[in-house]
Amino acid sequence: GESVGLHLPTLSVQEGDNSIINCAYSNSASDYFIWYKQESGKGPQFIIDIRSNMDKRQGQRVTVLLNKTVKHLSLQIAATQPGDSAVYFCAELNYGQNFVFGPGTRLSVLP
Amino acid sequence: DSGVTQTPKHLITATGQRVTLRCSPRSGDLSVYWYQQSLDQGLQFLIQYYNGEERAKGNILERFSAQQFPDLHSELNLSSLELGDSALYFCASSVTGANHEQYFGPGTRLTVT
Numbered sequence: 001g002e003s004v005g006l007h008l009p010t011l012s013v014q015e016g017d018n019s020i021i022n023c024a025y026s027n028s029a030s031d032y033f034i035w036y037k038q039e040s041g042k043g044p045q046f047i048i049d050i051r052s053n054m055d056k057r058q059g060q061r062v063t064v065l066l067n068k069t070v071k072h073l074s075l076q077i078a079a080t081q082p083g084d085s086a087v088y089f090c091a092e093l094n095y096g097q098n099f100v101f102g103p104g105t106r107l108s109v110l111p
Numbered sequence: 112d113s114g115v116t117q118t119p120k121h122l123i124t125a126t127g128q129r130v131t132l133r134c135s136p137r138s139g140d141l142s143v144y145w146y147q148q149s150l151d152q153g154l155q156f157l158i159q160y161y162n163g164e165e166r167a168k169g170n171i172l173e174r175f176s177a178q179q180f181p182d183l184h185s186e187l188n189l190s191s192l193e194l195g196d197s198a199l200y201f202c203a204s205s206v207t208g209a210n211h212e213q214y215f216g217p218g219t220r221l222t223v224t
Contacts, residue, residue, distance in 0.1 A: 032211060043113065043201050043215030044154065089154060093211060098169045099144075099156040 008087060010106040019077040023090035023102045028071060030092035030100075035064060035075045038104070039086045047075070047088075077107075085109045114138065115216035117202050123222045129190040132219045136183055136204030142166065143185040144205070144213060145177055149198040160185055161208035192223045 013019045025033065031052040036044035050057045050064045050073075057064050063076040073090050090102040114137035124130055136143050145157040147170075156169035160179035171177075174192075179185040189196060199220055203213035 034211060034213075043115075043203070043218050045113070045215065046212050049211060091154075098167060101154040101156070103153050 008104050008106045010108055012108045012110055013080050014110050015080060015082060017080055019075075019080045019084070019107060021075045021077075021088045021105045021107065023073040023075075023105075025071050025073055025090065025092045025102070026100065027092060027094045028068070030094045032093040033064070033066060033073050034091045034093075034099075035062075035073075036089045036091065036101075037084075037086045038089065044089060080107075080109050082109050082111070113214040113216060115202060115204050115214050117200075117216035117219050119219060120217065121220045121222075123224065124192060125224055126192055126194060128192050128223075129188065130192065130221065132187040132189070132200050132202075132221075134185045134187070134202030134204075134216060136185070136202075137214055140204035140206050140214070141183065142205045142208045143179055143183070144203040145171075145185070145187050146201040146203065146215075147198045148201060148218070149195075154201075157187070159208070166208045189221070194223050197221055197223045 034049045035047040037047050038044045048059045048064050055066050061078045065074045087104045087106050089104045091099050116135045118133045142161045144159045148154045157171040158177050159167040163179050174190050177187045199218045201215050201218045203215040205213045
């Protein structure tokens with residue numbers, strides 16, 4: 001498959017542990033945020049989103065936290081599994097309706 | 112499988128040429144988005160269409176253009192190609208223009224030689 005971002009920051013976690021992937025966003029006016037997962041050779045896959053009027057949202061095994069004070073977004077994955085190995089991107093939607101993506105973090109799950 | 116299809120999967124062409132990338136959204140989705148993903152610039156939003164009309168514009172070069180047809184499929188035209196245009200081009204679709212849960216296609220790998 002294709003290699004995305006060969007020099008991405010990498011997070012290595014043990015299978016079964018929780019993972020926390022962080023993202024700093026740029027625009028304090030952004031009002032909508034998305035986390036995507038991209039496996040090798042595939043397109044990004046929507047994981048979870050959050051609006052700026054919330055500070056936490058939970059999905060299945062995933063939680064997104066938003067701290068608008070410091071413009072920080074995090075994705076927490078509970079009980080990380082080998083299938084979670086991928087590159088994770090955060091994206092912000094600003095008032096001008098342009099999506100801006102972060103550089104991505106590579107999650108590597110160790111057996 | 113997201114339900115979004117893109118053709119071709121791979122494209123190799125020379126500098127100065129023009130290519131057309133094609134995208135069919137998921138059934139029922141009215142909005143189409145185009146993205147460029149390169150190793151040095153990451154994933155960049157290019158343009159969005161909703162029900163045939165341009166909805167939002169990102170970092171799309173003037174050499175690039177797109178359109179969405181009445182059957183909702185979309186084409187991205189890249190002209191006067193340069194080596195730096197080599198990248199993965201993704202199409203995504205969503206139900207409405209305001210629904211940001213986007214489903215991505217498998218991408219087209221463009222190589223300009």
